[in-house]
Amino acid sequence: MAESKLTEERIIADIVDRYENDEGMLIPMMQDLQAECGYLPLDQLHRLAARLDVPLSRLYAVATFYSSFRLAPKGLHEVTLCVGTVCYLKGSGAISEALRKEFQVEASGTTPDGLFSFHPVNCVGACAVAPVMIVDGKYYNGITLDSARDILRGLSPEEAPAESEAQK
């Protein structure tokens, strides 16, 4: 227990050192913390706030303002569905709705069984091949509700994906 606490403190110390204690680099620091832990654990946010000598509320404001921050652990797999204009016009809005219903997952939430986190995002910049879904960093273009459903049903509940582009 004591050891894990030490590790946790080391993570924060490393991150803060990386950015020379510069409060202006709060967002990159929190991004690094999330990359390290998969989300922003509350006790780590406490430590980070204390080290930078800023109120915790400031970190909370940042964490809730930017959509890429998570305050809860993520699922085993990362699913990003583009609902940018072109993808939306080509049906991704309806796909998103149907997937959320079928897998009982909220936007930017995680399925009850922890299988995957689901992020409908506004444009991944691959509009020419819309609609696009990204699963663990792998792009699927020209998806339909059926193909998206098949991809998600095929996700392995045991195997965590290798570190991929989308999670870097």
Place this chain on the structure above:
Amino acid sequence: MTVVGMERLSTTADLERLREDLRKRRDPAAKCVRVCIGPGCVAKGAMRLHELFTEAVRQTGADVAIEAKGVGCHGLCERGPLVIVHPGNIFYQRVEEPDVAEIFRETVLGGRVVERLLYEDPATGERARTADGIPFYKAQQRIALAHCGVIDPASLEDYIAAGGYSALAKALTTMTPEQVLQEVERSGLRGRGGGGFPTGRKWRSCRNAAGEPKYVICNGDEGDPGAFMDRVVMEGDPHAVLEGMVIGAYAIGSSQGYIYVRNEYPLSVDRLKGAIGQARELGLLGEDILGTGFSFDIRINRGGGAFVCGESTALMASLEGRPGEPRAKYVHTVEHGLHDKPTNLNNVETWANVPAIINHGAKWFASIGTEKSTGTKVFSLVGDVVNTGLVEVPMGITLRRIIEAIGGGVQGGKAFKAVQTGGPSGGCIPAEHLDAQVDFDQLTKLGSMMGSGGMIVMDEDTCMVNVARYFTNFLRDESCGKCTPCREGLAQMLSILDRITHGEGEVGDVERLQAMAVLLEGTAMCALGKTAANPALSTIRYFRDEYDAHILEKRCPAKECRGLFRYAIDAEACKACGLCKKHCPVDAISGEKKVPHVIDQEKCTLCGTCFEKCPFDAVLKV
């Protein structure tokens, strides 16, 4: 990617010597396979193709020099993955894994063309051997994208051999900061991020502003959905962005720069990071650049996933580690920007234009485009158009030429309805204005705007009220919430648009939307808020009849809004296969073998399953 033992360059003569060296070392007879690894091609599996070609090169062991390189976006994403083979620049499209061996054997080694992989003009049936023969490329002119699709973006050698950093050398050693400023002013370059503010004037204001240090920022927070121009530049030619920034910093008198990259673009971050590292190593960035005594360094920040951070003051707040909330514009960022210091912010594409202006001169740049909108503009041409992709065209070209000549017209033989430009707060332009020139002022006059360069083509099946609802919903979600008109106004506008698309619109709703739009435009604090009513306003302006059909007749003319049209089976087209009946979740379809099926309108919940499942297109929207 060759890693040459390159030493730090301490003079511009060193740079030229290196360039000569690199060029000499290239065997003119060398063959090269360029695999497009832009976003569209990668989504279609181009990375694997690149691996396979690299492997093929490794295995040949032939005594000819062959190189397989991944290059930035070539533009014609619709036909991806694209592979170009030199010599001859043979242009292959829709290349799949099994084709690699054939291309390698026939073209690379044998010098023969694989006909079936060439582009075939759908109109004439003619095959084009090179990109020049394809209508999509004919009307284009590449400045910002000059190197995209040609050089390996991860290779500084490639960039230098292609003439890279010569503009920087020229600026630092033969021009004063004032001369650089004047050159950019005279070029007429205007901001490519949306605002269209004259770049030279912005630089001058920042240079003249009191206070030190001064900051230079590159806005790579490409948040407009349907747009990927900046992504392609950052990933396909990162050094051009850096070179532009260093030149700008020299003119302005800045020693620290930032590139703010959107969170959704991890590859852009990687490429830029790599490029910054290479440039520092060679002395093209950092202390005492090229031995001239000028120092400037760049740091990359990743965005957190907030559309509003594309707004300059919000972006600066984000760089300071705060939520990205814009502030009132009367405090100018060129005087009080990042950390309250003079700050000059330009968009990725703007920066990428700078080296070309310094190299070829303001006069050359100003000769392209129109009098008040000079140069070219990159657009992501997407939506219901045949040739989706990335295009760079001279300003002043007509919308029709972009959509019809370059884009190949509307997909599937459908009729054109509108083209949406300018991102979420842009507008929809109808067919009657297709001959309008594309420049900053014309598009604004039409109730849309240039924006950062998204161009989304919509066909006749697109409901314009729903489009307005989509963008308004987007903007409501992304409103930072700081000022009331935007936060509350957009929510109210959305609720009206929701009502209309659900068939619950009331007479007077359109006027209510217009009234709120006036309020929003007049009282919102930032540019995003002020323009947030554009989607509703422009669709009301050009497609009022669709609003009226929804409100008065409870009918969606495009047959997109659920509940405002019905499904029916065309008895003649129906083959009575029973698929619709089998899949109907509410058993609303009846029919026997060989008897055309019928939908019970009382039971039908309008879910659309039968429409999706019918293999004969016999289910109609009426």
